[in-house]
Amino acid sequence: MKLKTRLYITFACIAALPIVSFSIAFIIIGKIMIYLRQTNGVEDVTRLMPRPLFASLWITIFVIMLAIAVVLTRWIGRGVFSPINELQVGMKQIADGNFDYVLDETDADGEMAELFRDYEDMRLKLKENADEKVENESKNRELITNISHDLKTPITAIKGYVEGIMDGVADSPEKMDKYIKTIYNKANDMDKLINELTIYSRIDANRIPYTFLRLNVSDYFNDCIEEVGIELESKNIELNYMNLVPSDVRIIADPEQLKRVINNIISNSVKYIDKDKEKSVIDFRILDEADSIRVEIEDNGRGIPAKDITNIFDRFFRSDSSRNSARGGSGIGLSIVKKIVEDHGGYIWATSKEGEGTCMHFVLRKYEEATDNEQDINS
Ligand SMILES: Nc1ncnc2c1ncn2[C@@H]1O[C@H](COP(=O)(O)OP(=O)(O)OP(=O)(O)O)[C@@H](O)[C@H]1O
Numbered sequence: 001m002k003l004k005t006r007l008y009i010t011f012a013c014i015a016a017l018p019i020v021s022f023s024i025a026f027i028i029i030g031k032i033m034i035y036l037r038q039t040n041g042v043e044d045v046t047r048l049m050p051r052p053l054f055a056s057l058w059i060t061i062f063v064i065m066l067a068i069a070v071v072l073t074r075w076i077g078r079g080v081f082s083p084i085n086e087l088q089v090g091m092k093q094i095a096d097g098n099f100d101y102v103l104d105e106t107d108a109d110g111e112m113a114e115l116f117r118d119y120e121d122m123r124l125k126l127k128e129n130a131d132e133k134v135e136n137e138s139k140n141r142e143l144i145t146n147i148s149h150d151l152k153t154p155i156t157a158i159k160g161y162v163e164g165i166m167d168g169v170a171d172s173p174e175k176m177d178k179y180i181k182t183i184y185n186k187a188n189d190m191d192k193l194i195n196e197l198t199i200y201s202r203i204d205a206n207r208i209p210y211t212f213l214r215l216n217v218s219d220y221f222n223d224c225i226e227e228v229g230i231e232l233e234s235k236n237i238e239l240n241y242m243n244l245v246p247s248d249v250r251i252i253a254d255p256e257q258l259k260r261v262i263n264n265i266i267s268n269s270v271k272y273i274d275k276d277k278e279k280s281v282i283d284f285r286i287l288d289e290a291d292s293i294r295v296e297i298e299d300n301g302r303g304i305p306a307k308d309i310t311n312i313f314d315r316f317f318r319s320d321s322s323r324n325s326a327r328g329g330s331g332i333g334l335s336i337v338k339k340i341v342e343d344h345g346g347y348i349w350a351t352s353k354e355g356e357g358t359c360m361h362f363v364l365r366k367y368e369e370a371t372d373n374e375q376d377i378n379s
Pocket residue numbers: 268269271272299301302303304312313317318319320322323328329330331332333334335358
């Protein structure tokens with residue numbers, strides 16, 4: 001039953017109640033009078049309560065109650081039904097996908113005004129989500145365009161070198177060796193691009209299958225440094241490693257994903273080196289903080305402009321100079337890094353000075369036997 005109908009019935013009952021009560025009272029009074037006439041010999045009982053007076057009293061009460069009922073119904077109707085109707089229109093607009101329909105708060109008061117505010121909060125959130133979805137879709141399209149563009153470069157190079165070999169251009173063992181090495185490097189570039197895209201799409205859907213383990217900080221980072229050290233050496237970049245964490249400190253982390261964090265940060269340091277500097281250097285430090293460890297990876301590359309430093313962890317963000325340079329990239333490396341660090345319960349930030357270098361800092365909680373266990377984090 002509609003609220004409006006219920007309200008009408010309620011007021012009709014309220015109006016009818018005194019009328020019915022009065023009618024019953026008059027019937028009782030009538031009966032008493034008849035009784036008095038019979039017992040006391042009062043001949044004309046209607047003299048005690050004349051009939052016209054009785055009728056007009058009854059009509060007056062009826063009219064007053066009816067008027068009150070009508071006025072109250074209209075008053076509540078204006079306070080409840082108009083805002084509800086307006087809310088209904090708003091909801092319909094939202095259901096049709098129009099998130100710009102704003103309700104005028106001055107049209108409602110009391111609980112209805114609160115309802116309008118809730119509608120407005122909901123509308124803004126839905127609008128934000130819808131805008132974000134549209135933006136992500138266009139960025140995803142942009143990403144696919146970028147990756148296909150980036151993939152074309154190594155493919156063209158590989159084709160060129162293979163054709164060179166087929167045509168006999170690589171006529172000496174040295175030349176052949178150089179061609180094969182280049183083909184291998186280009187194939188590696190492609191592999192990385194494809195991997196990044198796959199990882200990114202998995203991360204985006206929050207589907208990284210983490211395998212958290214207890215890791216000894218020193219053992220883990222020593223191995224890591226050994227691995228990246230070889231690569232940096234081949235690129236003629238100096239790597240300095242300092243570990244100030246006691247040898248028994250452990251963390252709970254996924255070794256593969258943590259490696260991804262380190263590789264992404266180091267690959268940025270390599271990518272954004274400052275060629276004008278005499279020597280490129282990367283300092284890798286692990287510091288001991290009360291109940292956490294802090295990893296710092298600092299380079300002496302070209303640095304990040306102050307205006308960009310807060311945006312570098314955003315998906316698809318690349319500073320102007322990176323976008324305009326020949327260095328490929330999609331601006332997703334650090335967004336992956338941030339997501340992984342945060343999924344480990346840690347946090348990450350960057351400090352940088354243009355022309356001097358960049359330092360990435362991330363903090364991870366230490367594993368404490370008494371309070372933590374892997375199950376908690378894995379669940
Ligand atoms: N060590 C660094 N030195 C200078 N600039 C950096 C450094 N690390 C990150 N940046 C800046 O932050 C931006 C975002 O980095 P991010 O790793 O997310 O993307 P990318 O390296 O441009 O592309 P991708 O990692 O997807 O290949 C870079 O484009 C660059 O402008």
